[in-house]
Every structure is written in C-alpha cells, then in structure tokens.
Amino acid sequence: MSTILVVPVCAQTYQPPVFTDVERQKRIEEVYPIIDKLYEDFAEKNRIPGLVYGLVVDGKLMYSKSLGFTDLSKKMPVTSQSLFRVASMSKSFTAMAILQLRDAGKLSLDDAAERYIPEMKNLKLLTTDAPSITLRHLLTHAAGFPEDNPWGDRQLDATNEELMAFVKNQISFSNAPGIEYEYSNLGFTLLGYIIEKVSGKTYQNYINENILTPLGMTHSAWEYTDIPAEQLAHGYRWIDNAWTEVPLLHDGAYGAMGGLISSLDDFSKYVALHMAAWPPRNEPDNGPLRRSSLREMHHPWNFSGSNPTYTFPDGRMCGITTAYAYGLSWLRDCDGREFVGHSGGLPGFGSNWRFLPEYGIGIISFANRTYAPTTPINLQVLDTLIRKANLTPRQLPASVILKQRQQELTRLLPAWTNAEASGLFAENFFDDYALAALQQEAKRMFEKAGKIIKVHEIIPENQLRGSYLLEGEKSNLRVSFTLTPENQPLIQEYRLREVEK
The missing domain is CATH 3.10.450 (Nuclear Transport Factor 2; Chain: A,)
Known part of the structure; x- marks a missing residue:
C-alpha cells in the first residue's frame, strides 16, 4: 500500500462517555412493576412497619413509592417526605465535610488526628512500632479501633465532654493503625469532633450550612424533637410476634457517625450530587464539593473482603469484591459493575443507598424496623433493573x-x-x-x-x-x-x- 503521511494533531481534546440508547428511560419505566413487587415481598417477609424507596436516574428522583406507616398507633402513612433516621448513611456527610476542609487548605488527610485532638497523644497503641492515627485512617476504618456495632449505636447522644473523657481513659485497640479494615463508629465520631475544631462550628451546623442547605435538603434534621410529629418516622422492633416501639435516640457527639434524619425527597438530592460527579468532564463545577473530590470519596481505599460465591436473592451466583472508600462502601461484582453507597442501622431503623457511576442509576430505601436488611434488596433491585431493562454503561467516544x-x-x-x-x-x-x-x-x-x-x-x-x-x-x-x-x-x-x- 502507499506510504502514509502522519499529520500532527492539535492539543488533546476530551469527550466524556455518554448513554447511546435512546430507549433507555422507557425501558427503565417498564421495570417499575417488578421493582414494586420486589419491595412488597421484602416488606412482607421482613415484617417492615413502614418503607419508602426511590429510584434516581441521571440525577433525578425518577420514581418513588411508600408502604406502611411511620406511626403504627396513629396509622400515619409513609410518604416520600417522611423523615427517617438514616443512621450510618450519615458517615459520608462527615467524609464530605473533611474533604471540603482539605480542599480549603485547612487540614490534610495525612495529618495525625492528635494534631486536632490533643487527648489522643497519650493513647497507647497496640504496638510500639504503630504509626500515628491519621485522618485517612479514620475515613477508611483503618485506625485499629475494634468493630463497634451495636455498642456505638447506643452512644449517639453522648456529649463532647463524655467523648473526650472516653479517649483520655484509654481506648482498646484490635489492630495497629493502617493494617486491617474494621468498621468503627468511634472513628467517624472523632472526625466529627475534628470538623468542629477546624471549622469553629458545631458539627451539625457545619453540615447544615455547607452541605444540606446548598443542596436544598431543607427538611433534614439531627434532633428528632425538632421534627413535626406528622413527619417523623417512629422506630420498631418485632418481639414475640408483636411490634414494640423503640425509644428514639437524641442527637449528640456521635451524630457524625449516624445522627442524620432525612426524607427520601431530601436524600435523593444528595445522591444526585454524587452521581453528578461522573463522568469526568469539562463543565462548570459549582457543587458543595468539587467533582474530583467526590470521585475521590468513591474510590476503594481499604479492601474489606471478597465473596467468590456471592448469590443474589434471585439465586444468580456472581462473585463480589468489597472495599471502603471515604465514608462510603464500594463493591465490584463478577460482571465488572461498580456500586457505591452505604447502609444505615440504628435501633428502630434500617436504610441503604447505592448507585452505579457508569450506569447513571441509584436506589434509596428507608425502613423503620431495627436493622432492616435494606442492603441486599437494594442490590437485587439494581441488578434486576440492569438486566430487565438491558441497560449498558456510558460509551466513551473515540478521541x-x-x-x-x-x-x-x-x-x-x-x-x-x-x-x-x-x-x-x-x-x-x-x-x-x-x-x-x-x-x-x-x-x-x-x-x-x-x-x-x-x-x-x-x-x-x-x-x-x-x-x-x-x-x-x-x-x-x-x-x-x-x-x-x-x-x-x-x-x-x-x-x-x-x-x-
């Protein structure tokens, strides 16, 4: 063939990946009845008093439905505006605040936590060669603290003074920092305290002013006594074939690990923020946290486990690998699909949210039963939606x-x-x-x-x-x-x- 002439190219240009299926939204809508049946069966099987769930597509709450009651005694129906305690789903708000402060140059993720909490300087770590506990360790459950569910849940209303007294009294460690993943409510509570020290505001006020208000999450709250009775979801436990109402916990120093109370309508705005971080692109970046930092939150920083024989509730076997990001969990399955989100559980409540960055879909569910298992059902719903609607990831245009x-x-x-x-x-x-x-x-x-x-x-x-x-x-x-x-x-x-x- 003839000799070719290699032509110089201009400066590198970039086109983000896009969805190419023009029937995508229509096929998603056709799966709604299947999604409803999955949640109805879940609620019945698990004796859920009240449940609300919503599907977020391309940054919008595209579909939602509610079942049951927020208050069994008054037969108050659940709505998308009902306010549930979302428990550990609060942790990503804490992580987001830390990254906001990092981006503002007010702290570094590799700073020793004792720089902001002097009471930690006297902690006796598990070994003499252990490194100092850093903010990054706290963000990824790698500080060496022991797994503290359900103990940590009951500490929600502790004061800062009680928290510091606890630290001064010496903490028992399960590992040296930086070695193992071990879920720690205490770690995120300490991050909340650091946010207060660095910002000069209470943790709750900082989150309200810098995350909730900019996103329009105006109905979310921290203290249940501040919420109108007709909007508040009560929590329940199934004991001896009957519902027992669980006393609601007041907010306090441990709010940074699990104190947020939110509605589906409000929380969908937060999910939309995370989804909008993908894909990387050349557009204005005006959110409460820049898109690159949001994607940093989604990255799997600390390996937490794998299950080569994981089986979806419908019986399909598909191995998974899991890790912890910054205040978020990360999962990749046998099909290469990546899921990001978090669950939440407190006495009286169970919740979960998950989204797939490359598919542009996310799911949220709140339930008012103690530790309701919302994580598996949400995973099943997303898996079902992808398969039934024949969804494909965004396609990258050739450069x-x-x-x-x-x-x-x-x-x-x-x-x-x-x-x-x-x-x-x-x-x-x-x-x-x-x-x-x-x-x-x-x-x-x-x-x-x-x-x-x-x-x-x-x-x-x-x-x-x-x-x-x-x-x-x-x-x-x-x-x-x-x-x-x-x-x-x-x-x-x-x-x-x-x-x-």
Missing part, C-alpha cells in the same frame, strides 16, 4: 488521535510498506516487533480473511487505547493498539488476531 492513528495504521496493512519511515510508530516499536514477522503475520491472516469489505469504527478503551474490526469476506480481524504519552502520541503496542464472523 481524535485514536481515529487518526486507526486510519493511518489501516493504510499500512497488510504489507507494512515503508512502516519504519512512516513516523507512525514510537521509538520502541520496531525493537519490540520484528518487521518481517509483522509482515508475515499480516499476509497470512489477511489471506485467510479474504477481501476486506468494511473497516469498523474504533472502540476506545480510553483516550489512547482501542481496537477495531476489519470485516473480511471469509473471517474478521481485530486490530488493537496503544499510543504513547508523548505530545504527538504514536503507536507503541499493536496486536492482530482473527475473530469469528
């Missing part, structure tokens, strides 16, 4: 440079004529690939494929790597290549393989 290098490479094949002088390949290429071997391979495979009748569009893996199909009369060929990080990216890696028609 300008990938398209250009595809055209230039295709013109060289199969003869590789003047390839070394083409200027298309990086300096490593012909040291790593013998030209004669490339020519022999291409000649053999192109002859087997027959006449090339179509060159398909390149499918990008990222901005600098992709593959495309050469459709032949007898068989097809798959060409893949990777570009260098140079200012004018060149081909550094290449593969050619046969694929069945």
